[in-house]
Amino acid sequence: MGSSDFSWKLPDHPKLPKGKTVAVVVLDGWGEANPDEYNCIHVAQTPTMDSLKKGAPEKWRLVRAHGKAVGLPTEDDMGNSEVGHNALGAGRIFAQGAKLVDLALASGKIYEGEGFKYIKESFDQGTLHLIGLLSDGGVHSRLDQLQLLLKGCSENGAKRIRVHILTDGRDVLDGSSVGFVETLENDLAQLRAKGVDAQIASGGGRMNVTMDRYENDWGVVKRGWDAQVLGEAPHKFRSALEAVKKLREEPKANDQYLPPFVIVDESGKAVGPIVDGDAVVTFNFRADRMVMIAKALEYQDFDKFDRVRVPKIRYAGMLQYDGELKLPNHYLVSPPEIERTSGEYLVHNGVRTFACSETVKFGHVTFFWNGNRSGYFNPSMEEYVEIPSDSGITFNVQPKMKALEIAEKTRDAILSRKFDQVRVNLPNGDMVGHTGDIEATVVACKAADEAVKMILDAIEQVGGIYVVTADHGNAEDMVKRNKSGQPLLDKDGKIQILTSHTLQPVPIAIGGPGLASGVRFRKDVPDGGLANVAATVMNLHGFEAPSDYETTLIEVVDN
Ligand SMILES: O=C(O)[C@@H](CO)OP(=O)(O)O
């Protein structure tokens, strides 16, 4: 689109009116799958979502939420919140971080960029530290990308490398950390054989160490800082393999929550604290869970915890994690340029917007929705409300989370008539689904359904419109399956719990008293995905979507 013919002004929709309150409800981790005992959405009492599904067939359908439909490299890539909310908010499909890093590594361009040249200046005198999630989950990072990066860095002059691992068990099976550490150890041994001093230096579970998000619990980042930078942790081991194996023996231990550990030499000294003159790369491509550590590594002024010692380092992110904050300043791969999002258009066209979730998903309906951009487009037109999440717990002990509070705030926003769009994320199905606790996930789904009801009731009262959808699957399938769909058993004959997202499609339902008669889902967009939702929502606000947006899912027939 040339800049001369660009305009924020959206054309009027030829048939649909303006001025209706539109509620956009995103159920996090709520896919559609066969109804069996491992489908927590099916097992739970979800009368509101059931009634939408069983209602008018032209007002409920499924949309794609994984793989290429959301800009991921392959159809084997499950959906996730970042790409899902990016697609929902931006109305177009952008090649996402995972894909951009693949391309930069394959072409070697990653080593020619400004970010790599910057960290390379430390290779002669200092150590290169790589910090990130060690798995092949493909949501935040990928093992094969780390492997290529290790090879590329050593070929480009890194002589001393320390890897600080975060174990997963959330995007991959619990217990798989052991195999990933073995693989990494093999690679590092090969580097050592070539004369590179390469070792794992510290570690810990992703939910306990480093990868907090949206400032829910800085203690998580501090535990990482202490291990990675200061070389201090409650657990010390001679090898990472020994560390994960031993720590997993503790009762109830799992990969996601392993405590922090450091690797020490024969004299008990940490093998890889971060010191002056070193280079650091955080190798996750996904933004939300890297922003906090990036601030700790980069900011001079920082008061979230006592860093004790702040080494003078050259730091680069795999990507720039926040375009608005320019955080971090240096990065190896340019992030997708997600501009002209639907939120920005709507604000320019007079749509007053309210967005709400609890802390753990707050950035999903704001930051991700707006193309990984923090802050308001126009503070006089928008209000973003964050309900504080519980911290320091796994959400299976509190499966209702803050669903009721989110629904109440949203109801009040609707009834206040101060907003044209209210947008919420209900985290329960996803956050509790990730714990692998099936019973708790059933409770979570019921709570999310009750929240939807409260929001739809308010929409009913003001004569508004609702759009209810989800960002990817999770709670609808809690078991690992073989190719023919049968649950897989472990060596003790127990089912293998699936804590991750899925490849399933998600529902989308429209309705409400304000929905003009004759509005229905088109039949000619059978492969519709999350990126088609933005144009749909723009239509419901009475506007045509920009011509380069993915097409709308709805049509208006005369009746
Ligand atoms: O918790 C997270 O970071 C991811 C899974 O890795 O979940 P979501 O994409 O739903 O935020």
Ligand SMILES: [Mn+2]
């Ligand atoms: Mn999600």
Ligand SMILES: [Mn+2]
């Ligand atoms: Mn999730």
